[in-house]
Amino acid sequence: MTTDTLPVLTKKDFQTDQEVRWCPGCGDYAILAAVQAVFPELGIPREKFVVVSGIGCSSRFPYYMNTYGFHSIHGRAPAVATGIKIANPELDVWVATGDGDALAIGGNHTIHALRRNVGVKVLLFNNRIYGLTKGQYSPTSEFHKKTKSTPYGSPDRPFNPVSLAIGAESTFVARSVDVFQQHLKDTLKHAAAHKGSAFIEILQNCNIFNDGAWTTLTEKDARSEKIIQLEHGKPLVFGKNRDKGIRRLPDGDIEVVTLGGDITEKDLIVHNAHHPRPSYAFLLSHMEHRPGFPTPIGVLRAWDDLPRYEDVMNEQVQEVIAKKGPGDLASLLRSGDTWEVK
Amino acid sequence: MSTLAETPISKAKREVIEQAVIRFAGDSGDGMQITGSQFTNTVALYGNDIATFPDYPAEIRAPAGTLPGVSGYQLHFSSSDVHTPGDLVDVLIAMNPAALKMNLADLKPNGILIVNQDSFKENDLRKAQMSANPLEDHSLDKYRLFSVEAQRLTRNALQHLGIDAKAMDRCKNFFALGMCYWLYNRSMDPTFRWIDDKFSKKPLIAEANKLALKAGYSYCEATEAFQVSYEIPPARLEKGIYRSLSGNQAVALGFVTAAQKAGLTLFLGSYPITPASDILHELSQYKDFGVLTFQAEDEIAAITSSIGASYAGALAITTTSGPGMALKTEALGLAVMTELPLVIVDVQRGGPSTGLPTKTEQADLLQALFGRNSEAPIPVLAASTPSDCFWVVVEACRIALKYMVPVIVLTDGYLANGAEPWRIPTLDEIPAFPAAHAKNPEGFLPYKRDPQTLARPWAIPGTPGLEHRIGGIEKQDGTGNVNYEPLNHENMVRIRAAKVAGVVQDIPDAVPVGDPDGDLLIVAWGSTSGSITAALNGRRAKGLPGRIGHLHLRHLNPLPANLGEVLKRYKKILVPELNMGQLIWVLRAKYLVDAIGMNKIQGRPFMQNELEVKIEELIGK
Numbered sequence: 001m002t003t004d005t006l007p008v009l010t011k012k013d014f015q016t017d018q019e020v021r022w023c024p025g026c027g028d029y030a031i032l033a034a035v036q037a038v039f040p041e042l043g044i045p046r047e048k049f050v051v052v053s054g055i056g057c058s059s060r061f062p063y064y065m066n067t068y069g070f071h072s073i074h075g076r077a078p079a080v081a082t083g084i085k086i087a088n089p090e091l092d093v094w095v096a097t098g099d100g101d102a103l104a105i106g107g108n109h110t111i112h113a114l115r116r117n118v119g120v121k122v123l124l125f126n127n128r129i130y131g132l133t134k135g136q137y138s139p140t141s142e143f144h145k146k147t148k149s150t151p152y153g154s155p156d157r158p159f160n161p162v163s164l165a166i167g168a169e170s171t172f173v174a175r176s177v178d179v180f181q182q183h184l185k186d187t188l189k190h191a192a193a194h195k196g197s198a199f200i201e202i203l204q205n206c207n208i209f210n211d212g213a214w215t216t217l218t219e220k221d222a223r224s225e226k227i228i229q230l231e232h233g234k235p236l237v238f239g240k241n242r243d244k245g246i247r248r249l250p251d252g253d254i255e256v257v258t259l260g261g262d263i264t265e266k267d268l269i270v271h272n273a274h275h276p277r278p279s280y281a282f283l284l285s286h287m288e289h290r291p292g293f294p295t296p297i298g299v300l301r302a303w304d305d306l307p308r309y310e311d312v313m314n315e316q317v318q319e320v321i322a323k324k325g326p327g328d329l330a331s332l333l334r335s336g337d338t339w340e341v342k
Numbered sequence: 343m344s345t346l347a348e349t350p351i352s353k354a355k356r357e358v359i360e361q362a363v364i365r366f367a368g369d370s371g372d373g374m375q376i377t378g379s380q381f382t383n384t385v386a387l388y389g390n391d392i393a394t395f396p397d398y399p400a401e402i403r404a405p406a407g408t409l410p411g412v413s414g415y416q417l418h419f420s421s422s423d424v425h426t427p428g429d430l431v432d433v434l435i436a437m438n439p440a441a442l443k444m445n446l447a448d449l450k451p452n453g454i455l456i457v458n459q460d461s462f463k464e465n466d467l468r469k470a471q472m473s474a475n476p477l478e479d480h481s482l483d484k485y486r487l488f489s490v491e492a493q494r495l496t497r498n499a500l501q502h503l504g505i506d507a508k509a510m511d512r513c514k515n516f517f518a519l520g521m522c523y524w525l526y527n528r529s530m531d532p533t534f535r536w537i538d539d540k541f542s543k544k545p546l547i548a549e550a551n552k553l554a555l556k557a558g559y560s561y562c563e564a565t566e567a568f569q570v571s572y573e574i575p576p577a578r579l580e581k582g583i584y585r586s587l588s589g590n591q592a593v594a595l596g597f598v599t600a601a602q603k604a605g606l607t608l609f610l611g612s613y614p615i616t617p618a619s620d621i622l623h624e625l626s627q628y629k630d631f632g633v634l635t636f637q638a639e640d641e642i643a644a645i646t647s648s649i650g651a652s653y654a655g656a657l658a659i660t661t662t663s664g665p666g667m668a669l670k671t672e673a674l675g676l677a678v679m680t681e682l683p684l685v686i687v688d689v690q691r692g693g694p695s696t697g698l699p700t701k702t703e704q705a706d707l708l709q710a711l712f713g714r715n716s717e718a719p720i721p722v723l724a725a726s727t728p729s730d731c732f733w734v735v736v737e738a739c740r741i742a743l744k745y746m747v748p749v750i751v752l753t754d755g756y757l758a759n760g761a762e763p764w765r766i767p768t769l770d771e772i773p774a775f776p777a778a779h780a781k782n783p784e785g786f787l788p789y790k791r792d793p794q795t796l797a798r799p800w801a802i803p804g805t806p807g808l809e810h811r812i813g814g815i816e817k818q819d820g821t822g823n824v825n826y827e828p829l830n831h832e833n834m835v836r837i838r839a840a841k842v843a844g845v846v847q848d849i850p851d852a853v854p855v856g857d858p859d860g861d862l863l864i865v866a867w868g869s870t871s872g873s874i875t876a877a878l879n880g881r882r883a884k885g886l887p888g889r890i891g892h893l894h895l896r897h898l899n900p901l902p903a904n905l906g907e908v909l910k911r912y913k914k915i916l917v918p919e920l921n922m923g924q925l926i927w928v929l930r931a932k933y934l935v936d937a938i939g940m941n942k943i944q945g946r947p948f949m950q951n952e953l954e955v956k957i958e959e960l961i962g963k
Contacts, residue, residue, distance in 0.1 A: 016811075018823065047806045052650070055814075062811050063824060068803035070653055071813025072646065073676050079643035083650025083658070084803065086634055087609055091654065091803050109646075112639040313634060320629035327631035329602050333595060333766050337532060338585045339387045341576075341765075 009040035016066045022057060027178035027204035031125060032064055034181060035094075038188045039067075042092075050093045052081040054101040057132050057206075058125035061096035075106025078113035081120045082309070089310040092192075095122045100130050103139040103159050114170035117196040119308040123188075124161055124201045129210035147209075162285040162300055165199040166278045171306050172198035173281060174299040178205060179218055183229070183297065190299050196308050203297075217295055230284070230298035235268040238294045245269075246287070254283060256292050273302045355570045356527065361420030362574060363428030364522065366515075367445045368437030368458075369406050370399055370413040373515040377435075378415025379761075381522055384532045386586040386763050389576025390419040393872060395427035395947070396759045400616070400699045407461075407469035412444045421575040425872035425879070427760070429949040433525070435518050437461060437492075439470035446482075454568075455485040456521060458514065460493035488567055492517045492558075499557035500550050509547070513554035520558025527573050530555055580765055587764035589728040589757035590617070593661070593687055594624035596735030598631050601657045603736070604743055604777045608633045609651035609658045611644040613666060616699040617755040618689040621661040641669035645686065649673060652682040653812070655779055655802035657739060661687040664706050665696065671714055677748035678718045678838060680812045681789075681798050683777075685738045690754040690868075692945040701945025702756035704868050705921035710750045711899055711928070717835045719842040721745075722899040724752040726871035729764035731757060734896065740775045741845055746797040752898070754920075756869045756947050783807030788822035796841035843900050852893055852902040859911035860889020861961045865937070866918050867895045867925055870948055874918065877953035888961040898925070906933045914960055916940060918948060 014036045022028045039049060049067035053059035055074035062069030068091075072080045077095045085093050102110045102124050113120060129147065130136040136149040140161065144153035165173045172194040176187040184202065191198040203214045217226045228238035228246070236246035237259070245268035247257045257263050272280065281301035287293040307315075321327075364381065368374045375396055386392050395416040404411030418428040433454040436442035438461040449455060462477050476482050477489050496514040497507065516533075523530055534552055541548035562568055587595075601608035610633065612622045626635040634656070638644040645660045652658035662670065667688045677684045690706045692698025710722045721741055725734040731753050738749040780786065780799035788810040789798045801808040810822060818825035819834060854863060856878060864874055871894050878892055891912060895901065909915055909929070915937035917926040923939040930937060940956050942948055 045806065047804055047809055050654075050803045053813075062813070065811075066809055068809050069811035069813075070650070070680075071811065071815060072649070073672055073814050076642060076646040076673065079638065079646040080650035080653075082643070083609065083611060083636070083647030083652075084654045085650075086636055086647070087607065087651035087654035087656040087658075088802075088804060108639055109643055112643070313636070317629045317632055317634065321632070324630045327598075327628060329599060329631075330769055332598060332628070332631070334583065334585065336585055337383055337387050338583050338766065339389060340583050341389060341579045341581055 009046060011036045011040055013046060014039050014066050016064055018063050020064050021060065023208050025207040026057070027127065027206070028058060028061070028125060030178040030181060031123070031184070031202055031204065032061065034184045034188060035065070035123075038185050038192065041189070042192050044092050048090065048092050050081075050084055050091050051096060052077045052084065052093060053096040054106055055132070056098040056101045056130070058096050058098040059101060075101055075104070076109060077101070078106065078109040078120070078122065082113055082116070082118045085118050085120055085310045086313055089119070089308070089314055093120045095120055097122060097124050099124065099126045099128060099138045099140040099161070103161060103164070107139075111164070111168040114165055114168040114197045114199060116309040117171055117306050119195055119197065119310060121191050121198040122200065124199065125204045126161060126201050127204045127206035127210055128213050129206050131206045131209050135209040160285060160289070161201040162199070163282060165201075166282045166285050166301060169278050170199045171196040171301070171303050172299070173285070173301045174199070175201045175203070175297045177203045177214065177218060177297060180297070187299065190302065194302060195304050196306055226294055228294040228296050230271050230273070230296050230300060232271055232273040232299065232302070235265045235270050237265065237268065254287065273299045275301070276303050276305065354566055354568060356573055357570050358573045358575065360422060360574065361418065361424070362433065362526070362572065363416065363418045363431045364433040364435070365414055365416040365431045365445060365448065366435045366518070367412060367414040367441035368435075368515065369440070370401070370411050371403055371406055372413070372437045373512070374413045374415050374437070377515045377519050378417060380519060380533045380536060382417050382761060383536070383586055384523070384528050385417070385419040385526070385574070386584070387532050388528060389579075390421065390574055391424040391577035391579060392586065392762055393418045393424045393427045394761045395756070398700055405469070407438055407440055407466055409440045409444060409470060412441050414441070414445060419574060421577050423577070424762075425876040426947070426950055429951050433522070435522065437515065437518065439466050439472050439476070442476065443470050443472060449485060451484050453485055454488065454525075455482060456488045456490060456518065458492040458518070459489040460491050490521070490561070490567070495557060495561060496554050499553050503546060503550055503553075505546060505550060509550065513550050516551050516554040517558035517561075520555040520560075521562050523555075524559045524562035525568055525571055527571050530559060579763065582765040584763045584765055586761045587729045587732070588759060588761040589725065589731040589753050590620035590689070590759070591624055592729050592731035592764070593621050593735050593751075593753065594628075596732040597625065597659055597685075597739070598628055598633065599732070599772060600736045600739035601631070601633070603772060603774045604657055604739065606655070606657040606777050609648060609656035610635045610661065611638050611646075611648035611651065611658070612636070612661045613638050613641045613644045615641070615663045615666045617691055617758045618661045618663045618666075618687065620758070621687065621689075641666040642673060645670040645673040646676070648684055649677055649680070649682060652677075652684050653680070653802070655800070657743070657777070658683070659685045659687070661689070663689045663691050663699075664693045664709070667706060667709060667713070674720065674748060675714045675716070675718045676814045678714070678720060679814050681746045681838075682748070683742035683746055683800070684748040685735070685742050685751060686748060687735070687751045687753065689758045690752060698945045700755065702754045702869065702947060703920050703943065703945060704754060704870070705924065705943070706752060707867070707898065707921065707924040708927070710752055717839065719839050720899065721747060721749045721842055721845050721897075722752065723749065723896055724868040724898055725757055726868060726894055726896065728757050728760050728762045732764070736772060741848060743775060743777045744797065744848070745795050745841055745845055746800060747842060752868060754869050779805065780808060781805060787820045788812060789817060789820050791819075791837070796837060796844060846900040846903050849897045849900065849902050851904045852895070852908050854891030854893040854908060856891045857889035858891060860891065861912065862888060862914045862916060862957065863891045863893060863909065863912035864916045864918065865893045865895065865909070865925070865929065867898055870918055870920065873948040873950055873953055876950040877957065880950055880954055881957060886963055890957070890961070895925070901932070909933050909935050914938065916956065916960060918953060918956070920947065
């Protein structure tokens with residue numbers, strides 16, 4: 001179908017009559033606004049969208065999207081979405097999930113959907129806390145974090161969601177932030193254009209149970225020093241005065257350098273999101289854990305040369321039918337050795 | 343290809359008998375399952391009625407020659423109706439001392455015992471924890487013992503092929519099979535055909551197996567080892583084309599058939615688990631029927647992917663066994679809440695926990711009926727014989743689609759692996775039940791119900807104008823919007839219950855086999871059908887008194903509408919089950935009847951004799 005035969009859709013077409021029941025000030029509103037703004041621009045008929053979720057604050061998302069929607073059970077959204085995608089590969093399936101939903105109870109489904117390259121888009125709302133159950137630590141909470149269930153500090157070491165997704169060899173991995181509305185919309189559009197599995201971690205504030213979850217990164221004075229925006233084909237530069245960069249060391253590791261003197265942008269790594277192997281993206285995803293390194297946002301990896309799972313599966317069916325002809329039920333029931341009783 | 347005419351004509355006396363029970367037993371690496379299924383296929387093709395009982399260890403290969411490594415395959419074949427694999431065996435083939443030790447108790451006095459003499463050396467006896475050689479100490483005198491050097495004779499027959507000793511020894515099971523074909527005057531042709539097909543890319547191995555089979559046959563012919571051979575004429579079965587069918591095959595064929603009859607794509611989400619995996623294997627072959635099989639990362643993904651596929655419009659199913667059922671529990675509730683069609687097959691095995699993976703049991707009934715949080719009723723059906731699995735699966739799909747509900751089908755390890763002759767139906771014997779996806783946006787509501795079935799419309803993604811949201815949170819009837827109001831919740835709980843209860847309008851009334859009223863009604867379900875039928879036939883043949891009915895329930899939820907009335911027609915109610923008493927619990931609760939339980943929890947089916955003894959105890963000889 002070409003886009004010019006489609007009715008022009010607007011943001012309003014994707015809003016439901018249901019009252020949105022997130023806490024006032026929740027970062028989820030910003031994500032909802034961004035998704036509702038991006039969907040009409042994708043040239044896809046509204047009935048082809050399916051939004052699937054698990055359990056948690058983020059997972060209320062489908063009720064607020066006027067598309068097909070399935071609010072499933074805790075952690076299982078990637079598996080539900082996989083079934084939908086296999087049964088009908090034409091659908092545009094988005095998963096809305098959270099750090100607890102996707103990385104604790106549903107961790108298994110998340111990694112398997114990604115490694116299979118099922119053509120679903122996973123939006124992981126990461127607020128580093130369990131909100132709906134009122135404030136326990138999550139798999140992305142900081143080590144030693146004090147929460148309702150860890151009054152003496154969390155003994156868990158957190159997952160880095162993008163590292164995990166790259167480790168599972170997801171073909172598209174990105175990160176954005178609830179309050180960076182334009183960046184978030186751009187990232188969603190990149191993901192929408194990707195055919196295989198797309199994983200976006202969205203850093204999101206929970207102003208009730210984990211207020212300021214990401215303020216060390218996002219507050220205006222700090223963000224340019226703490227965050228590096230990745231753009232394919234551009235050098236890895238950051239800093240208030242864009243005077244810092246990431247350079248490759250001879251042993252394959254990376255270092256932060258200050259531009260000036262002998263060091264110019266030519267010495268820096270030029271971001272290649274399309275690299276077929278995940279190791280470079282993993283290196284980037286992991287640098288935020290090292291002192292002095294920035295946290296990357298944007299598209300870390302977008303390598304779209306792998307066939308989608310649902311296509312492989314349906315092509316197998318078509319190939320067998322082409323070879324053997326469509327199955328004949330009467331012959332199937334009579335297959336193997338038979339005998340007649342007269 | 344050889345024909346029957348080319349095989350040597352036996353000079354021994356030929357005796358016509360009605361039936362026989364034969365058991366092949368050996369090490370799990372000895373190929374006993376293949377040997378048994380080949381013999382089964384051959385006698386079935388000849389026209390005998392059959393019932394089989396494969397019994398093998400959970401370990402793929404326990405240490406060779408040891409007691410836990412023994413694998414057996416029992417076959418009952420007859421010129422009249424067969425209902426069980428038989429209690430005791432007429433012929434036992436024991437390929438090693440461990441197999442002899444584990445199986446001898448089931449051989450009838452004066453029964454035929456064929457042993458592979460080459461595997462009764464000191465080391466073999468030690469592995470089987472035997473202090474003396476039973477072939478030498480007269481402990482087997484009450485049987486007709488045929489001690490055969492199967493290994494040496496097989497090697498002799500194959501030595502010119504130039505294959506190694508290990509490869510030659512792997513053929514000795516077919517030497518034993520050849521002996522059995524001679525003993526029962528059966529053609530080797532079906533097995534020759536199977537060998538050619540199986541080893542089409544390894545002609546030398548094919549030749550070796552064929553030679554071993556012929557060597558066993560010729561050995562009997564040449565040595566006149568047996569004084570007599572037997573002939574079991576074909577059974578007088580209903581007219582038609584037949585095949586041998588196991589329960590797991592029947593489930594797979596039932597689903598492919600149901601998908602065609604519904605006009606839907608079949609989607610199976612499954613995770614490998616004994617004894618259900620063969621259903622996944624079977625269905626993964628049927629790509630020419632458009633079948634989509636998804637081997638999920640776990641049992642939960644298996645069912646939730648199926649729920650997703652159902653939402654997207656497929657005929658979605660999932661297959662598992664008890665431990666997998668336990669993992670699927672929460673998702674079953676989701677299917678109840680979202681009112682999507684789904685069929686779940688539980689091939690029951692011994693439990694709890696990992697339990698006895700390869701053994702049979704009927705202990706998941708209450709789990710199927712009640713094993714979910716809150717009020718989550720689901721229709722439950724149970725198959726009674728291997729081929730009945732076909733019909734039960736078709737019926738389960740019809741109910742799931744008509745009422746927009748998940749449906750559970752219970753089979754068990756005994757049905758799954760056992761086989762029987764199946765009269766292949768013509769396609770017009772199976773009514774179509776075309777499924778309809780909602781199309782019309784006018785007045786559409788996701789939970790607007792059909793007044794007769796209470797089913798909601800099946801509106802699938804991709805349909806313009808029907809965009810809607812469903813999920814596990816309680817919803818308002820009609821709109822499907824999230825709703826926490828007290829009265830709405832009670833209303834929805836009652837509607838979901840009424841919908842499942844309403845399936846009773848699709849269920850035939852209960853009609854006991856045998857006497858319609860009287861002294862005793864045997865009420866049962868699932869795979870005990872054959873043993874109960876055999877026990878009652880046995881009693882009848884002996885001319886024993888008493889008015890007895892047998893009611894075998896296919897629908898366990900809802901139960902047939904007239905069941906309470908039927909129960910009142912008999913003085914005593916006996917409920918035999920391979921569990922601690924689960925159906926009886928339901929019957930007592932629902933109908934306030936003082937039913938008597940009969941319970942066996944040994945991972946094995948009831949023996950005919952056990953039931954006959956119990957019936958005698960209740961109503962006398």
